[in-house]
Amino acid sequence: MISDYKTYLSRLPLSEHTKxxxxxxxxxxxxxxxxxxxxxxALSNETERDFAIKEYKTYLLCKGCTANTxxxxxxxxxxxxxxxxxxxxxxxxxxxxxxxxxxxxxxxxRRFLKAVMSSKSLRNRTIAVVxxxxxxxxxxxxxxxxxDIVLTARKRELTVRxxxxxxxxxxxxxxxxxxxxxxxxxxxxxxxxEVPLFRSQQGSRIxxxxxxxxxxxxxxxxxxxxxxHSLRHTFITKLVRLGLxxxxxxxxxxxxxxxxxxxxxLPSQDVMLAAVEKLNYAASP
Numbered sequence: 001m002i003s004d005y006k007t008y009l010s011r012l013p014l015s016e017h018t019k020x021x022x023x024x025x026x027x028x029x030x031x032x033x034x035x036x037x038x039x040x041x042a043l044s045n046e047t048e049r050d051f052a053i054k055e056y057k058t059y060l061l062c063k064g065c066t067a068n069t070x071x072x073x074x075x076x077x078x079x080x081x082x083x084x085x086x087x088x089x090x091x092x093x094x095x096x097x098x099x100x101x102x103x104x105x106x107x108x109x110r111r112f113l114k115a116v117m118s119s120k121s122l123r124n125r126t127i128a129v130v131x132x133x134x135x136x137x138x139x140x141x142x143x144x145x146x147x148d149i150v151l152t153a154r155k156r157e158l159t160v161r162x163x164x165x166x167x168x169x170x171x172x173x174x175x176x177x178x179x180x181x182x183x184x185x186x187x188x189x190x191x192x193x194e195v196p197l198f199r200s201q202q203g204s205r206i207x208x209x210x211x212x213x214x215x216x217x218x219x220x221x222x223x224x225x226x227x228x229h230s231l232r233h234t235f236i237t238k239l240v241r242l243g244l245x246x247x248x249x250x251x252x253x254x255x256x257x258x259x260x261x262x263x264x265x266l267p268s269q270d271v272m273l274a275a276v277e278k279l280n281y282a283a284s285p
Contacts (some may be wrong), residue, residue: 002023003126005023013166014183015137015143017137017164018164021076022076022079022080025072025073025077026053026076026077026080029073029076029080032056033052033210035122049081049089050089050090053074053077056073056077057070057074057091062064064257067094070094072091072093077089078104084130101236101237102213102230102262103230103264103270104226104230104234106226108222108226109234110127111224112122112219113243114222115218115222116129116218118221119218122184122187123182123199124214126180126181126183126184127198129177130177130180130181131172131178131228131235132234133174133176133177133235133250134158134173134177135173135236136232137163137164138208138211138212138228138273139208139227141198142196142205142206142208142211143161145161145194145195146188146196148161149181149185149197151173151178151182154180156172156173157172157221158170158172159197160254167254167256169251169252169254184197198211201280212228214254215231228269232253233264236261236264240261240265246262246265247258247260249264249278
């Protein structure tokens with residue numbers, strides 16, 4: 001069944017990252033069902049389906065999975081059940097924590113950029129700086145072609161042709177990212193416009209795993225624990241804290257719902273911790 005589902009996913013207008021995650025999450029769910037008495041009924045009966053998914057949600061929460069992870073699993077199962085013709089389950093999504101996503105603090109940003117600019121690889125430096133200054137998802141970075149970058153005297157912009165939910169958007173490129181992109185483009189002059197902007201050593205399009213690995217390596221070199229998504233969080237958080245209109249930030253980030261963007265205006269865990277550390281009841285009059 002999982003093999004046929006992967007074939008079905010391959011035909012959907014989803015990012016490769018999403019397809020892989022859906023397939024993996026559905027595979028784990030089916031394995032869990034195999035260990036349940038009469039679990040097979042959840043693949044043919046709607047009442048049993050809803051009961052099984054509710055139990056699986058509880059199982060994931062007891063394992064310590066975050067609300068984001070649980071909701072991502074539920075989205076994958078919705079897609080799977082649509083595929084087998086049963087429709088989506090009536091299971092409530094897990095409420096997300098009321099705090100801002102983790103972004104790099106100013107000192108961490110400086111250390112990270114120092115490590116990035118010390119790299120001998122122009123490609124790797126450019127990837128990191130573009131992610132930090134344009135807020136791209138890792139799949140969007142890998143999908144960039146040479147033709148998606150416009151750098152002229154009057155215009156500096158980057159086009160994401162097919163972001164999340166097949167959404168297209170254009171992002172202005174600031175001076176820091178433009179300088180590296182200009183240098184990278186000069187090294188591929190004369191290449192067809194459809195050529196991948198970021199390529200592997202073999203000349204093919206760079207993989208998501210390679211991008212994630214190099215970002216984490218920059219993190220290790222700078223002593224900052226992060227993932228590629230941390231750079232996107234930092235981009236969005238910085239724009240929100242600079243006072244940019246939330247609708248404009250949502251457009252730049254490629255968010256479909258404004259509620260997603262507004263999360264970045266919430267206080268971080270560090271800010272809340274700093275606040276409670278200031279409590280000193282012994283010194284109160």
